[in-house]
Amino acid sequence: MTTYTPSDSVKAAVKAVEDAHAQLDECRRKLRAAVAADLRQQPDVTNSQAAKALPFSEEIVRSIAREFDLPRKRKPTVRSIKPQKRTGGKSSS
Numbered sequence: 001m002t003t004y005t006p007s008d009s010v011k012a013a014v015k016a017v018e019d020a021h022a023q024l025d026e027c028r029r030k031l032r033a034a035v036a037a038d039l040r041q042q043p044d045v046t047n048s049q050a051a052k053a054l055p056f057s058e059e060i061v062r063s064i065a066r067e068f069d070l071p072r073k074r075k076p077t078v079r080s081i082k083p084q085k086r087t088g089g090k091s092s093s
Helices: 008-041 047-053 058-067
Strands: none
Touching (some): 008 058, 047 058
């Protein structure tokens, strides 16, 4: 059975990729925070309008707004489904 030992150049390349991924993650966090700050400072801008100017979809902009606890642009349209309480009416037997 043979074993593989990566060369120093492969180890360096792997390290460079890992560092780049870490830097990309940090840049994404900063971008999301900056977008949230813009949305907070400009409350009249809709998520759709922001998405057109950014490399994000409307849903990503909405997720950023939720992540940073920004107020909703409109009231929710879906209500929770709760069973109706029965009143003391007659049974239908």
